[in-house]
Amino acid sequence: MDEAENLSHTKWQCKYHVVFIPKCRRKTLYRQLRRYLGEVFRELAKQKESRIEEGHLMPDHVHMMISIPPKYAVSQVVGYIKGKSAIHLARVYGERRRNFVGQHFWARGYFVSTVGRDEAVIRAYIQHQEREDERLEQMNLLR
Numbered sequence: 001m002d003e004a005e006n007l008s009h010t011k012w013q014c015k016y017h018v019v020f021i022p023k024c025r026r027k028t029l030y031r032q033l034r035r036y037l038g039e040v041f042r043e044l045a046k047q048k049e050s051r052i053e054e055g056h057l058m059p060d061h062v063h064m065m066i067s068i069p070p071k072y073a074v075s076q077v078v079g080y081i082k083g084k085s086a087i088h089l090a091r092v093y094g095e096r097r098r099n100f101v102g103q104h105f106w107a108r109g110y111f112v113s114t115v116g117r118d119e120a121v122i123r124a125y126i127q128h129q130e131r132e133d134e135r136l137e138q139m140n141l142l143r
Helices: 031-047 074-093 116-141
Strands: 005-007 010-012 015-020 051-057 062-067 111-114
Touching: 015 074, 015 116, 031 051, 031 062, 031 074, 051 116, 062 116
Parallel strands: none
Antiparallel strands: 005 010, 015 062, 015 111, 051 062
C-alpha cells in the first residue's frame, strides 16, 4: 500500500471522487466565490480528519477527490461539508446577494465513487473537466 495513513489500530487508504451541485444547478460558483470556496472546503474536511486531495469548482458543480478515514461514513463527511459551507456562504455573502438561500444552497444528494487504483486517471479528469466541458459546448454550437 502506497501512501497509507494511520489511525491508532488501522492502516488505511480510502479516497473518493465526489460531485455535487448548487440548487437548481445555478451557475453561482464564479470568480471570487470559486477561489474562496476551495479554502472553506479544505478547512471543513480537516475538521472531520479528512483531506481534499484534488478539487475543481466548475460554474455549476463541484468535483473533489477526498481522503476520508474509515471511522467516518462518506455521507457524514460530505453532508458536513455541504451543510457547513452553505451556512458559511449565507453568513458571508447572504446580505450582498439575494439568490443565496442559506442552508439550502446545495442540492440534495451527491455522486460518489471509490478511487482505488485509478487515482491518476481521476485526478486528470478533475483537473481537465472544465476544458472538456468547453470543448463539448463548442461542438454543440456547430450543429
